[in-house]
Amino acid sequence: MIEVNEKNTKMWSNIGPRATYGLALLDLIEANSRVYALSADLGGSSGMTRLMSVYPDHYLNTGIAEQNLIGVSAGLAKEGLIPFASSFAPFITHRCADQIRMNMGYMHLNIKTVGLGSGVSMSILGNSHYGIDDMSFMRSIPGMTILSPCDCAELVMCVNAAAEYEGPVYIRMTGEPRMPRVYENGFEFQIGKANKLCSGEDVMIVATGSMVATSLDAARVLAQKGVETTVIDMHTIKPLDLSIFENIPVRCKLIVTVEEHSIIGGLGTAVAQYIASQDGLPKVLNIGLPDEYVKAGGYAYMLNMCNLTGDAIVHSILRKIEAGG
Amino acid sequence: MELTAINVRKRILKMANNCGRSTHIGGSLSMVELLTVLYRDMMSYKPDNPSWDDRDRFILSKGHCVLALYAVLGECGLIKEQEMGTYLQDGSNFGSHPVMDLEHGIESSNGSLGQGISMAVGLAKAAKLKNQKHKIYVLIGNGECNEGTVWEAAMLAAQWKLDNLTVILDNNKLQSDGYSDGIIDLSNVGDRFSTFGFCVKKVDGHSEKEVLQAYRAECSGKPKIIIGETVKGKGISFMENNNEWHHNRLTNKIYMQALNELEVHV
Numbered sequence: 001m002i003e004v005n006e007k008n009t010k011m012w013s014n015i016g017p018r019a020t021y022g023l024a025l026l027d028l029i030e031a032n033s034r035v036y037a038l039s040a041d042l043g044g045s046s047g048m049t050r051l052m053s054v055y056p057d058h059y060l061n062t063g064i065a066e067q068n069l070i071g072v073s074a075g076l077a078k079e080g081l082i083p084f085a086s087s088f089a090p091f092i093t094h095r096c097a098d099q100i101r102m103n104m105g106y107m108h109l110n111i112k113t114v115g116l117g118s119g120v121s122m123s124i125l126g127n128s129h130y131g132i133d134d135m136s137f138m139r140s141i142p143g144m145t146i147l148s149p150c151d152c153a154e155l156v157m158c159v160n161a162a163a164e165y166e167g168p169v170y171i172r173m174t175g176e177p178r179m180p181r182v183y184e185n186g187f188e189f190q191i192g193k194a195n196k197l198c199s200g201e202d203v204m205i206v207a208t209g210s211m212v213a214t215s216l217d218a219a220r221v222l223a224q225k226g227v228e229t230t231v232i233d234m235h236t237i238k239p240l241d242l243s244i245f246e247n248i249p250v251r252c253k254l255i256v257t258v259e260e261h262s263i264i265g266g267l268g269t270a271v272a273q274y275i276a277s278q279d280g281l282p283k284v285l286n287i288g289l290p291d292e293y294v295k296a297g298g299y300a301y302m303l304n305m306c307n308l309t310g311d312a313i314v315h316s317i318l319r320k321i322e323a324g325g
Numbered sequence: 326m327e328l329t330a331i332n333v334r335k336r337i338l339k340m341a342n343n344c345g346r347s348t349h350i351g352g353s354l355s356m357v358e359l360l361t362v363l364y365r366d367m368m369s370y371k372p373d374n375p376s377w378d379d380r381d382r383f384i385l386s387k388g389h390c391v392l393a394l395y396a397v398l399g400e401c402g403l404i405k406e407q408e409m410g411t412y413l414q415d416g417s418n419f420g421s422h423p424v425m426d427l428e429h430g431i432e433s434s435n436g437s438l439g440q441g442i443s444m445a446v447g448l449a450k451a452a453k454l455k456n457q458k459h460k461i462y463v464l465i466g467n468g469e470c471n472e473g474t475v476w477e478a479a480m481l482a483a484q485w486k487l488d489n490l491t492v493i494l495d496n497n498k499l500q501s502d503g504y505s506d507g508i509i510d511l512s513n514v515g516d517r518f519s520t521f522g523f524c525v526k527k528v529d530g531h532s533e534k535e536v537l538q539a540y541r542a543e544c545s546g547k548p549k550i551i552i553g554e555t556v557k558g559k560g561i562s563f564m565e566n567n568n569e570w571h572h573n574r575l576t577n578k579i580y581m582q583a584l585n586e587l588e589v590h591v
Binding site: 036057060062063065067068070071072073074075076077078079080081098099101102103106107 | 425432433434435437439440442443444445446447448449450451452454455473474477478480481484
């Protein structure tokens with residue numbers, strides 16, 4: 001397995017999540033001949049150019065046909081192979097929703113799907129390519145595991161963990177080349193076990209994907225304003241690690257969810273649904289993409305327009321606290 | 326019992342009658358010879374070892390006609406008599422659409438049309454990748470051919486030269502709302518599959534001899550499709566080409582009448 005170290009994490013961060021995915025999968029195929037990379041004609045865009053030339057027999061292009069891509073993956077999975085099928089997030093979720101429901105849900109087959117460029121990271125390509133609602137759909141499939149890595153190092157860990165795990169997995173990628181590193185060196189990663197990145201008793205931020213690094217930025221600004229903040233990297237959206245809500249400090253005023261996904265149906269909904277069923281826990285503030293199709297622009301522009309920057313998150317949190325939590 | 330078309334039809338009628346509910350009886354009766362010949366004369370499988378790795382695989386893509394599959398699997402001993410008795414009962418493993426259950430010879434869950442053929446392409450590709458010699462059979466319906474995924478799968482099967490794959494089309498010319506030629510005309514379906522790169526064998530889907538010949542025909546380097554020209558409701562005069570029996574419920578009186586017709590056939 002590729003080593004997660006200072007040098008590699010820096011390189012991965014520079015090349016971005018898609019290229020890192022291709023490297024991780026290449027490494028996986030070297031170690032495990034049961035692994036196959038499948039794509040609906042987006043091998044290059046999935047960072048698999050090298051994989052395609054080194055292991056051409058392990059790269060299966062089904063043509064631009066995502067529904068068939070999942071059906072074919074199901075056939076491979078049934079025969080004991082481990083298919084990793086990737087496409088842009090909306091095409092590997094909604095476009096083949098019924099195939100996912102039947103094959104990954106109903107039959108619980110060992111298929112791994114990978115949503116590239118989710119959230120608004122497809123930037124100027126626009127809303128046809130954005131993944132604003134992929135988690136919402138995937139969460140509703142019984143037995144589905146959903147991973148949402150916060151940086152390229154965690155993406156590598158997700159790819160390896162997904163291959164080890166027996167059952168359907170959706171890996172959701174946000175971020176872009178030169179994205180910040182949350183993990184610079186090796187770290188513990190376990191499906192369903194969230195990572196606490198920093199501790200503070202006033203506010204708890206539960207973030208996922210690209211918004212983990214942004215939430216760490218927000219926590220630093222909040223600390224300067226006297227608000228001590230915990231930041232949780234919730235890399236597994238399903239099953240959700242509810243143990244993080246045990247022993248919440250009495251002082252904690254607010255639980256904040258932050259995600260590059262619609263405020264409907266993603267991490268925020270999952271957390272709010274749980275908190276609503278519990279006594280004595282703080283209120284929840286959901287921060288995410290608005291329930292609308294924002295006119296497209298560059299990635300930074302989109303995150304700014306959707307109030308998903310460190311400063312905007314700080315502003316939202318302080319306003320909520322001032323309003324009485 | 327013996328795996329014959331007449332026994333399979335009898336069993337279909339018996340199960341449909343016993344369950345007391347509406348079933349997809351017309352489309353089950355049309356595929357009887359296609360399925361009987363397949364399980365009796367073509368497929369390798371071991372009823373005492375259903376997950377035998379070298380078994381041939383069968384996928385029922387037109388899952389709503391699982392009644393015919395249950396009847397065949399019953400005749401083969403993969404589904405026991407008492408299990409057959411639970412058909413369409415509350416909470417049964419044997420429902421209106423197949424549920425993946427290899428122990429009973431059911432390879433996949435189906436019911437959402439156009440998907441079984443994709444899985445079959447995956448199974449055939451996996452066999453090639455693993456250098457396994459077993460064959461993959463998938464049965465689709467003419468109505469099902471309205472689904473775009475049938476053609477996505479067909480394109481890929483030809484591209485990948487999956488000559489271990491046989492698609493069986495139960496072409497009974499009817500679908501839920503009526504005759505296919507007034508909905509999506511498939512009268513040249515053989516030409517379409519041929520253009521897509523398939524080896525096409527068109528047969529009388531109720532002639533066991535023709536069906537067997539088509540199964541045995543060599544199609545090196547190409548996937549094969551057997552187009553069985555069939556009659557919906559075949560074998561029961563008042564059900565034949567009568568779309569009221571697409572999904573309908575038997576009464577004891579109708580059941581006896583239908584059974585008598587089959588007895589006369591024998």
